[in-house]
Structure formats: structure tokens, C-alpha cells
Amino acid sequence: MTKNDLGKKQKMIARIQEFTLMDDDFMTRFFENDKECMQFVLQTILGNKNITVIEEVAQKVVKSLEGRSVRLDVYAKDDTGKPYDIEIQRADKGAGAKRARYNSALMDADITVPGEDAKNLPESYVIFITENDIFGKGLPLYHIDRVVKECNIPFGDENHIIYVNGKYEGDDPIGDLMHDFHCKKPADMKNKILADRARYLKEDDKGVKHMCRIMEDFAKEERDEAKIERTIEMAVKLLELGKMTEEELIETFNLTDEQMQTIKEKVSVLA
Numbered sequence: 001m002t003k004n005d006l007g008k009k010q011k012m013i014a015r016i017q018e019f020t021l022m023d024d025d026f027m028t029r030f031f032e033n034d035k036e037c038m039q040f041v042l043q044t045i046l047g048n049k050n051i052t053v054i055e056e057v058a059q060k061v062v063k064s065l066e067g068r069s070v071r072l073d074v075y076a077k078d079d080t081g082k083p084y085d086i087e088i089q090r091a092d093k094g095a096g097a098k099r100a101r102y103n104s105a106l107m108d109a110d111i112t113v114p115g116e117d118a119k120n121l122p123e124s125y126v127i128f129i130t131e132n133d134i135f136g137k138g139l140p141l142y143h144i145d146r147v148v149k150e151c152n153i154p155f156g157d158e159n160h161i162i163y164v165n166g167k168y169e170g171d172d173p174i175g176d177l178m179h180d181f182h183c184k185k186p187a188d189m190k191n192k193i194l195a196d197r198a199r200y201l202k203e204d205d206k207g208v209k210h211m212c213r214i215m216e217d218f219a220k221e222e223r224d225e226a227k228i229e230r231t232i233e234m235a236v237k238l239l240e241l242g243k244m245t246e247e248e249l250i251e252t253f254n255l256t257d258e259q260m261q262t263i264k265e266k267v268s269v270l271a
Helices: 003-019 024-031 035-046 096-110 175-179 192-203 205-240 246-253 257-270
Strands: 053-063 069-077 085-089 125-129 141-144 158-163
Touching: 003 192, 003 205, 003 246, 024 035, 024 053, 024 069, 024 085, 024 192, 035 053, 035 069, 035 085, 035 158, 035 175, 035 257, 069 096, 085 096, 096 125, 096 158, 158 175, 192 205, 205 246, 205 257, 246 257
Parallel strands: 085 125, 125 158
Antiparallel strands: 053 069, 069 085, 141 158
């Protein structure tokens, strides 16, 4: 290993030590392939020790019928078929009501079988763990469920949205969980199951190497995404000016259908 490579690795390891579970990149890798940790978090937030996670996917991509997609931070499913989307949001605008509605709708579409009766849709949860108390009431949790306004009775669609207040510091399970989500050091965490996982990723040689490989992949993905964005912006200008047709753009830049749709939407906005 060259001196330059060693320096890069040391900087990467130092960055890993600064991560907390409020960093979505670290959070997704923290829960990746770890059903027990995900199960513990869901049991704590929902106050239900009977939840059993049978599937857990980090950075799951779900698409609408029109081809648009959203990347869920962590997707989980329990043994009754209920799906859960857990999102970390440090910026308040990223946890808006319509974002929750959009994620929920795509989750439904992702598990819907053509021709199946809608009454078979399972109960679902979209959970935002937010950096700030976005409702400003000092509560640990905010539950959003539809009601019939005139009667003030539950609508019963079994679609639930929950906001977890990251600023909450109460002496209870949610307070302990949020404390752990802000810890940099595993030794400072209160919940052993989370501390053990953090210790593996930050202090165990094998875990640290795993995180270093992931961070290298992140850097490559960011470079690739930046390249794609530049290509799209160039294609928008060419299409807007009439320099190239849609077919020519697709062939020249090897664009996907989704990328071409994005380009047409940008040109439409500019028109």
C-alpha cells in the first residue's frame, strides 16, 4: 500500500468513527442484513414485542407504473406480511407529508399483484426518524392515520405514518433509542443489540474493512450519478434547441426510458 493509499484509508476510518445512525448512509449499512437490529427498532417504535422481521432490504428501489422510482432507506416485512419503510431525515423538508404519501403509495404498488382484490392490501407503515421535532410539541412519536372528519372515527385503510422525534430525550425506550441514534461511540449506547452492531462496524477489523469498501462504492456511485446528471442537462439543452431528436439522444447517450422521461419533463418545464 502506497503512502497516499494509506492516508486515504486513515481518513476513511476516521470518518467512519464520526458516523451516527442519523447519517442515512451509515444507517442503511448498519441495518443491512441484520434482521434482529431492525426488528428491535420496529418493536421499540411500535411498542410491540411480537413483531418478527422476515425480510429486510437496505436502499430498496420501488417503481411506480410510470417508471418513476424512490429509494427507501430501509425496507422491512414482518411475518404477517406488513411492510415497513424506515427513513432517516435530517432536513425537515425531506420528511414532508407528500413525501410520506408518495412512499406509501409506491410501497402499495410494489406489493400489488395485477387483478388482486384491493382488500388484500396489507397494513403498512412509513416511519420517519427526524433530526428535529418537526411538529414542535415535544412528543416522542407522532402518529398519522386517516379519520372520517365528520364522525371522528378511523377510516380504517391500515396505512400508517409515524414520525419519531430525534430530539426526544425522555427516560423511556424511545428516548434511549434516540440517544443511541446520535451516539458516535458504541460504548456510549444504551441498547446492547445496537451497541454490538456499531462496535462491529467501527472497531472490528472485518467490520471496518466492510465499511471502507462501502464508502469506496459510495464515492464511485456519486461520481457516476454526477456524470449522468451532466449528460441529462446536456441532452435537455440539445432537445430544447432542436439540435437532436429524442431518438438521436437515446442512441447517442445510451439513455434509459426513465432518463428520457426526465429530460422531456425538464424541457416541458422550461417551455
